[in-house]
Amino acid sequence: MDGHNVREYRKNELAKKIGYVSQRAVMFSGDIRSNVNFGDNGADDNTIERAIEIAQSSSFVDKEKGGIDGAVAQNGANFSGGQKQRLSIVRAIARGAEIYIFDDTFSALDYKTDKQLRQALKTEMKDATCLIVAQRIGTIMDADLILVLENGRVTGQGTHKELLATCAAYQEIARSQLSEEELQ
């Protein structure tokens, strides 16, 4: 990372550079603010509002009593799966990190929200590196670089177009999800 082996970094320093969103959204009892400003996150209200905006969460956060001071139950039980996932994205964005990791984060979102969110990420945070783990081709087809993993090995890398032409595994995935005309 930036020319250094990640193992040379001190763990805390490495974590500071990364905004991580796990596959399973993790929420802690408290309020929305305390969940966004978790750990060494220390965003002010404006930054939080902007992150909420980017993560397509204004629609439900605004309805919450107290807005960003709205209560969060244990395990975020008072939010739906898609809402929790978006809130955990808010947490990562509010970190203002250099690198973002989205581990299969968009699966609980419907296609449209998924698309809007990715669009917002792209325009609002163009300087940051984004690492997206995904099952849906649609989520990653516009990526600058796509890595195809099979049994722990990289079996293809390139853009969507390149992989469609060269990588058998990628073709197989794409064919199962897209129709012929969409593959063009």
Add this chain to the structure above:
Amino acid sequence: MSRPGPGMGGPKTVASGGAKNFKKAIGALVSYCRKYAVLIAVALVFAAVSAVFSVIGPDYISQLTETITNGVSPMGINIDMQRITGIAMTLIAIYAVSMLLGYLQSLIMTHVSCNVGKKMRSDITGKINRIPLKYFDSHNYGDTLSRITNDVDTISQSLNMSVGTLVSSAATLVGCVVMMFVTEWRMAFTAIFSSLIGLMAMALIMGRSQRHFVARQNSLAEVNSHVEEYYAGQNIVRAYNSEEKGLEAFRAANERLRRHTFQAEFLSGLMMPIMSFVGNFGYVAVCIVGAALAFNGTIKFFVVVAFMIYIRLFTSPLGQIGQGLSSIQSAAAASERVTEFLEEEELSDENGKTAQLKDVKGDVVFDHISFGYSPDKLIIHDFSAAVKAGQKVAIVGPTGAGKTTIVNLLMRFYELNRGGIFVDGTSLADITRENVHNIFGMVLQDTWLFEGTIRDNLTYGKNVSDQKLMDICNECGLRHFIGTLPSGLDTVLNDTVSISAGQKQLLTIARAMVEDAPILILDEATSSVDTRTELKIQKAMDALTQGRTSFVIAHRLSTIRDADRIIYMQDGDIKETGTHDELMAKKGKYAELYNSQFTVAS
């Protein structure tokens, strides 16, 4: 969708006392015990008699002492041994009977409390089957679970321990007071007053320590939930450098727990020494007053001996009564939680329904249905659709559109507010829920397997030949998986057998195939399986839906494209309906949703 309100944290357990409606809670307890009224009465009589017997003991001891003192005189020793033997034998008999009755009493009460506990548990479990699913929208499972385990345990324990103890202690106490006054009133007053001081001290301590016990339970819960939360979210805790913050919060909670535990234990630890001090203080008071009176010649020496025993008998039930009462208090609190659950509104009784739906073709009509999980907030406004037998219907739409709700209504997990759902012309409301559930087969996103053999998981006790089972497994692409298992179909699924998410999904598809219901409801999983498994699932799903009416909450585009009909839902209403091509041509909401998959974010 439904959302439980905030503050529905972990399961609530009854720590101590504080029933909101003490009388009603006790009333419920009493009605549970009514069946055992005779047994309980016998037990109580035994307890009382046993106590009385132990109380009259000292009287015989004083007679014994009297006989011995009378026999000892300056002229020499001349003790009436025959009389002594007689008294001693009576004493032994009295104590033996007292012990026997005491034992029988506790045996009976154990029997009663175990049975009451069992009855309560089976009532709650039976109730769970009759309660509308709506209940669990606003109550969490842990809380209900806790009512079956913790609350019922609290009740049966305190029934067992405290009822007998309370009665025998009360009997001992009353017996003691009576016996003391009969023997010597001045000495009786001495004994009672000297114990009273200790009694007040004890009441003071108990009142205070109760508060700390409650505080201790609360901080224990706090520590538990902190640990649970931080363990479950370890990856996020590390990724956001929250280890120190978490430790700080934990240390604070841990320290509170230490302090409250210490305070509670410190105060309640005082109880025993104080009790023994009260006992000894009364002992000394009785001895001094007794000695003075005996010196005066007002009373005889043997009276003092009797009182030395009375004072011991008198002080011990005081403490037991205190403990018994507080245990009854927590039983009342627990009983309140149990009855609260048992009194929840039940599903309507369906014994009167005679209509039966058999040999279903599979025409389904939704006729102007409307529904809301809570009466003031409608989810489905006015939903109408007619589906022909054998059609595959895909339900799509953004999250929160009401897709899952339609499934819940089809299965009659919830009752409609207005309108009706008809299968082959018969309203689902006119047939029993059981009949409804037979008509519909379900494959859900949350796969559910229980600990048992693969065969049991697939057949649910239905009699299916091995050949047919293997055919179905073959069709679902499970043949290879089952072949790798040590005992094939009879392999027990538990923690030691590792099953992937995809295999679980395939197993539930196979289960639906075994069930062979005429209409299917499929909630497709969104992700988490690799492409090859995904294709397998796809194939199995296709085989399953062949020739059956099926409703699919669709995520896979291939499923949507192949559907005979697509229903696009938004905010509880059908916004668009038609085939894939029709809807794409319309360039409406569906086309937008569909295309959003492929447009490159720019």
